[in-house]
Amino acid sequence: MHSANDLKAMLDDPNDFGTFGRFVETPVDEMPTEMREAFAFTLKLRGLVPGPHKIWAANPTLLKTIAPIGAYFQTDSTLSKAEIEIATCVICGRWGAAYACHEHEKIGEILGGLDPAKVEALITGAPTAFDDERQQTVYELASTLAGVRVVPQGLSHRARQVLGDSGVADVTVLMGWFTAVSLTLIAYDVPANATGLDQ
Numbered sequence: 001m002h003s004a005n006d007l008k009a010m011l012d013d014p015n016d017f018g019t020f021g022r023f024v025e026t027p028v029d030e031m032p033t034e035m036r037e038a039f040a041f042t043l044k045l046r047g048l049v050p051g052p053h054k055i056w057a058a059n060p061t062l063l064k065t066i067a068p069i070g071a072y073f074q075t076d077s078t079l080s081k082a083e084i085e086i087a088t089c090v091i092c093g094r095w096g097a098a099y100a101c102h103e104h105e106k107i108g109e110i111l112g113g114l115d116p117a118k119v120e121a122l123i124t125g126a127p128t129a130f131d132d133e134r135q136q137t138v139y140e141l142a143s144t145l146a147g148v149r150v151v152p153q154g155l156s157h158r159a160r161q162v163l164g165d166s167g168v169a170d171v172t173v174l175m176g177w178f179t180a181v182s183l184t185l186i187a188y189d190v191p192a193n194a195t196g197l198d199q
Contacts, residue, residue: 020055020188020197021099021188021190021194023055025054026057028199031057034060035058037064038057039057042063042064045068045071046070051099051100051181052185053067053070069177070177070181077170077174078163078166078167078170079138079163079170080134083134085108085111085119086108086112086139087138087171087175087178088108088174088178089105089108089122089123090175091146091179092104092122092123092178092182093125094147095186096186097181098185099185099190099191099194100181100182101123108122118130125147133162134162134167137159138167140155140158141155141159141171142171
């Protein structure tokens with residue numbers, strides 16, 4: 001049984017909080033060689049070292065393996081930016097990672113060109129709809145995968161017809177990728193306003 005003083009000491013523990021949520025970043029000039037190489041690789045690939053990549057840098061092999069997936073969705077995906085943000089905001093809402101929800105609420109509106117009310121509905125799980133057939137299909141598929149996780153034959157057929165198998169694969173892998181992003185941020189309790197080290 002912990003005493004009140006033990007509890008206060010645990011709550012006041014400075015090691016419980018770092019530079020990015022509870023994660024303590026290593027300044028670039030103090031990084032071991034392998035970590036610095038993975039950090040530089042990500043910076044070259046993405047132009048920055050975003051959110052969870054700061055944490056994944058602690059495992060350089062993982063970062064070098066996983067960073068290209070995020071870069072793929074920035075440049076080479078079969079999905080438009082709006083479609084990517086629809087699926088991303090749905091999975092953000094599913095996991096509720098504060099940092100991811102905060103960031104993609106802005107990204108969905110600014111870069112995805114989505115109506116703010118629709119972005120809010122995507123994150124909160126409220127019903128919404130899209131006039132664009134592809135966007136609507138991505139929304140239905142993503143909502144189903146994040147919710148009941150059973151894709152009915154009709155939706156499967158419609159998604160393959162509208163998005164193609166390559167598009168369906170993009171939606172599913174994007175949601176898996178963003179689940180990894182969200183759970184990483186949750187594991188380190190990264191708040192919505194986190195900035196991390198300026199490096």
